[in-house]
Amino acid sequence: MTDGVVERSRPRDRILETARDMFHKHGIKGVGVDAITEAAGTNKMTLYRHFESKDDLIVECLRANAAKAGAMWDTFEAEHPGDKLAQLHAWVRKAAAMLNTDGRGCDMANAAAELTEPDHPARRVIKELKEAQRERLVGLCRDAGIGQAELLADTLSLLFEGARVSVQTVGAEGPSTQFVRMAEGLIVSFRGTAAG
Amino acid sequence: MTDGVVERSRPRDRILETARDMFHKHGIKGVGVDAITEAAGTNKMTLYRHFESKDDLIVECLRANAAKAGAMWDTFEAEHPGDKLAQLHAWVRKAAAMLNTDGRGCDMANAAAELTEPDHPARRVIKELKEAQRERLVGLCRDAGIGQAELLADTLSLLFEGARVSVQTVGAEGPSTQFVRMAEGLIVSFRGTAAG
DNA sequence: CTAGGGTGTTACCGGTCTGTAACTTCCAGC
DNA sequence: GCTGGAAGTTACAGACCGGTAACACCCTAG
Structure with a gap:
């Protein structure tokens, strides 16, 4: 054990x-x-x-995970105060690090895969917490002066999500190894067209 | 039922x-x-x-899924014989269609999320089948005359994988709605730098 | 008609699951 | 030292799980 x-x-x-x-x-x-x-x-x-129940425990675990993830964002702000672009790059590095240290995917995504009942209490909090995370990444992109902030944030988000899945299916030596290159390329590309 | x-x-x-x-x-x-x-x-x-067992049934189901997915690729070739670029765009459209018609993610990814035992028989076939799918997409990109075929294929693959997860967590109205735009943009971008 | 393989039926095994009841023990605050 | 609440213990309920045994059936090939 x-x-x-x-x-x-x-x-x-x-x-x-x-x-x-x-x-x-x-x-x-x-x-x-x-x-x-x-x-x-x-x-x-x-x-x-x-x-109250195992389901209740599950929900509390997901909330605790989100809280921990939220604390991670605060470290970006602390390490690069005011420099939103640097914080975005820090997010990329942190994401890549997670791909190499944790063979399991996102807990919320895994939970969503397991808990298929449409009205399971966990489903609404997963949606709620994922949407909050999206807002945070969109805000970071926007404050970094990127024109299509939503699109970049969504693209980075899907890439990361996909990379975590990929690690879980084919391992850390698969397509996920290119994550940083992909993400950095996207940021450069979006910065180029940042007709604010 | x-x-x-x-x-x-x-x-x-x-x-x-x-x-x-x-x-x-x-x-x-x-x-x-x-x-x-x-x-x-x-x-x-x-x-x-x-x-032999439920695990054996699981493995056979995954193989059947892969076979069905393989048949899908054949329709791309049948509908656009020889035109690899058109087949790549057909893949994008098909992928997007799946996002809107199926709220559940990829069966292999979901299985990998559920079956955590490292030596579960399903894990090796998941890896094997996913790698075969990757080879197929890389081949399509390469035959379409794209320079960094592997990188484009991996990027598209991670995007799609992430989009399927996103549909499962926040629904079909979330970031996955932008999948086609992201994918098409990437293809255009990679075609531009196709220093064959 | 007959033989035999595929199929259906019933019952069962041992184990695990979530959740509860009734009771005891421990420990901090007064 | 006493008390009250939090925590531990044991046992259990009721359901479900994967998997097997023994046996009856049916339908087709010969």
């Missing part, structure tokens, strides 16, 4: 953290609540005292 | 077809063998006479 995040903290936090890790590694339907609580060093009753 | 593909044909074919449909709609772990056989108008014993 490499899933033993059992530091001493409040049981709810340990459950949430452990669940995030295990859902990410093994998929949502690939992990039972028993396995989560055991790895978290607690028990099932405690889980159900803090979360 | 909309999963009733119960035309009269040999049980093995019905099982395979039904399983493909149900795996696609509900995910692999979201469908049990009982549900498949019932929808296929047969029973579990017959399934296990034709397939």
Whole structure:
């Protein structure tokens, strides 16, 4: 078991953290609540005292993931204060780094692939959080002075999403190795036509 | 139940077809063998006479999917014989059409998201089939006289893959609506630098 | 008509799943 | 030291899972 995040903290936090890790590694339907609580060093009753159901736990995990991703954006601003173009390049580098360090794709995309029920509570939060991320990337492109900010942001976003999928299907030595080149080329290309 | 593909044909074919449909709609772990056989108008014993295990059935479904996708490529050649560039544009149109008619992503990508065991038999065939598809797209780009054929093919491939994921997470009205524009723009751009 | 293979039926195995009940233990605040 | 709430423990319910055994059936090839 490499899933033993059992530091001493409040049981709810340990459950949430452990669940995030295990859902990410093994998929949502690939992990039972028993396995989560055991790895978290607690028990099932405690889980159900803090979360209404497994579905509720899933939703909370997705929100926690989004919060962590949001914190990543703040580091871009901190490292390149005011320089939006540099932040965009930082995003590209960070994205590429994730492709090489994590063989699993985006948790939200994976969750959407697994949870097919149209009215599953996770589906609406996935949509909501993905849309928020898109807004953030669009804003970055726009503030970087790029004309067709939406189009560039969407293109970069789809490229990254596709690269994560590609890593999961053919591995990190496949088409995803070209991600940085693709992304940087796109940014250059869009900057060229930036008739603001 | 909309999963009733119960035309009269040999049980093995019905099982395979039904399983493909149900795996696609509900995910692999979201469908049990009982549900498949019932929808296929047969029973579990017959399934296990034709397939070694559920995993074996999964693999056969993926291969059948790939075969169907392969047939699609043949229609491009049939509709635009010899004209590789026209075939490439046909691929773009076909890809875009799939984004609007099918809210679920690529079966292989979804399977890779669900089947996390590193040595799952499906993983190697997913990789193998995806690599074959890549070869086909690279070949098309190259025969269309595009200089950096591999890079264009990989870029288009990642874009499409990402668009399918996007449809699954935020819906068909999200960034995927721009797929054709992105793809066509890329082809134009790569054709411009086609220093053959 | 008959033989035999493909198919259908029923029942079952052992395991796992989410979720709950009833009870005990621990520990911090007063 | 006492108390109250949070956490742990055990057992269980009810459903579903993949997979198998034993047997009855039907339909076609000879």
